Amino acid sequence: MTTLRPLAAATLLLAAAPTALAAQTKAPAPSEAGETRNPATPTVTSYPAAAAGDGATANGFNLSRWAEDWSSYRDPAKRDDVLDRLKYLPIAGDGDVYLTLSGELRLRVNHTTNPNLRELRAQRQDINRIVAGADLHVGPHLRAFAEIAHGGIGGVELGVPAATLRNDLVLQQAFVEGNVDAAGVAFGVRYGRQEFTDGPNLLVSQRDNNTIRYTLNGWRAWARSATLRADLFDMKPTAYGDLGTEDDVSDPARRFSGVTLGIVVPPDWFGGSKLYVDPFFWRRRNDVGAWGGRIGPAERFYAGTRIWGDAGPLTIDWSVNHQFGTYIDQDIDAWQVFLAQTYRLGKAKTAPRAGFHFDYASGGGGYGEGKLRNAYAPFGNNIYYSYQLFLTPSNLITAAPNLTFSPVRNLRLTAEYQFAWRDDVRDAVYRANGQPFAGTQNFRSHKIAEVARLQAVWSITPRLSVTGRYEHLAAGPALTDAGYKSSDFLAGWISFRF
Numbered sequence: 001m002t003t004l005r006p007l008a009a010a011t012l013l014l015a016a017a018p019t020a021l022a023a024q025t026k027a028p029a030p031s032e033a034g035e036t037r038n039p040a041t042p043t044v045t046s047y048p049a050a051a052a053g054d055g056a057t058a059n060g061f062n063l064s065r066w067a068e069d070w071s072s073y074r075d076p077a078k079r080d081d082v083l084d085r086l087k088y089l090p091i092a093g094d095g096d097v098y099l100t101l102s103g104e105l106r107l108r109v110n111h112t113t114n115p116n117l118r119e120l121r122a123q124r125q126d127i128n129r130i131v132a133g134a135d136l137h138v139g140p141h142l143r144a145f146a147e148i149a150h151g152g153i154g155g156v157e158l159g160v161p162a163a164t165l166r167n168d169l170v171l172q173q174a175f176v177e178g179n180v181d182a183a184g185v186a187f188g189v190r191y192g193r194q195e196f197t198d199g200p201n202l203l204v205s206q207r208d209n210n211t212i213r214y215t216l217n218g219w220r221a222w223a224r225s226a227t228l229r230a231d232l233f234d235m236k237p238t239a240y241g242d243l244g245t246e247d248d249v250s251d252p253a254r255r256f257s258g259v260t261l262g263i264v265v266p267p268d269w270f271g272g273s274k275l276y277v278d279p280f281f282w283r284r285r286n287d288v289g290a291w292g293g294r295i296g297p298a299e300r301f302y303a304g305t306r307i308w309g310d311a312g313p314l315t316i317d318w319s320v321n322h323q324f325g326t327y328i329d330q331d332i333d334a335w336q337v338f339l340a341q342t343y344r345l346g347k348a349k350t351a352p353r354a355g356f357h358f359d360y361a362s363g364g365g366g367y368g369e370g371k372l373r374n375a376y377a378p379f380g381n382n383i384y385y386s387y388q389l390f391l392t393p394s395n396l397i398t399a400a401p402n403l404t405f406s407p408v409r410n411l412r413l414t415a416e417y418q419f420a421w422r423d424d425v426r427d428a429v430y431r432a433n434g435q436p437f438a439g440t441q442n443f444r445s446h447k448i449a450e451v452a453r454l455q456a457v458w459s460i461t462p463r464l465s466v467t468g469r470y471e472h473l474a475a476g477p478a479l480t481d482a483g484y485k486s487s488d489f490l491a492g493w494i495s496f497r498f
Helices: 001-017
Strands: 099-112 123-138 141-154 167-182 185-194 214-224 228-239 255-263 271-293 294-311 313-325 330-344 353-361 394-407 410-419 447-459 464-475 489-498
Touching: 214 255, 271 313, 294 330
Parallel strands: none
Antiparallel strands: 099 123, 099 489, 123 141, 141 167, 167 185, 185 214, 214 228, 228 255, 255 271, 271 294, 294 313, 313 330, 330 353, 353 394, 394 410, 410 447, 447 464, 464 489
């Protein structure tokens, strides 16, 4: 990444950015709540932008800031305040060469009782995130993007914070990108350090819950027509140090590559719909894979399909994948099925939504018996099953009804009650970092836990939001038989983005 490091200098321009709040626009900025599997309503240009594997953009804002397009601010009449001016800074006289600046400040507190599900003193984490980014456009076919970030943490019973929580300075993203249109098809390639979200959210995610986001290093290329697309990639994850930019390197032990396709379902099907079918075939190589206390090389392939989008009041996000390959001397044979759906209870876009999700992730063989049937997510959304990060889609079956509603304007509440079981009682219960709860493989109860969750997101302005979360994990016998306890989690944060 040394050749891309000069791009980060552009982000220093953010030091002069004012901190005034933005005026209201049409939609709230995205937040961590956007990490849940709520498919976007895309706007068709060529291939629908929201379905192109870069995440959803709501009137300009995206979790991946490089996916935003502020070229309309070339017209001064469309700018509402001084921060809008930072979204389009012309460098050349004709305006085709311009710079877009972005930034975020997030202040957060987490409180967890019985950390690690052990009867211990409660943990409190006081966390801050500071991000600054610059997006340089050189005409319509070339761009360079850089983003630096800082993560700080204090509190009580912290242990040794991970580098994704405490980090003095990170070159979080830095890439160059070129694109061209030919015969009605848009071709492009991006090289460098970047976020990657082209697939089911439970398999690939930026992990915005972390202070420092999940990124990879390598190339991604695509071809997109109005109704078809193909994305190819070959990347290595970033291994973060916790000091400056010099200790953040491409992980030599892990590699993620493959292809994701996309098909637009004809919009007149099902009485009018916005649906997409995304087949994918991936390979993940890990020289230091770990299951059951053993460490060794693993090569895991993913063959699957995702179907998602809107059909009238119904929103779906369904995916299935088969995983195969080898781990040390074991063959891999694992499955994941994710079925999430919500139904809008009214015609207005803000009407309440009743939903239900059912998920299956196979388990077994993690301790060296027969085939390895433990499913594994490469780097998925690690808060989907537990805000406390106590569950992950490996050896897991869940069922959860949920309800989302807005009691007042700009306030969105989501309540969920989840039941969780093991697929194979001879294998362990696994947490979000892929590690087992030690000893759970020695007991034979299926039920892991019941989890009650509540989230509130108040969009004060499109750039300023406040989020609160509460979770109670009532440990079931699969955990309590091994000495683990129930836990409560309370978190709140304020986020300002421009």
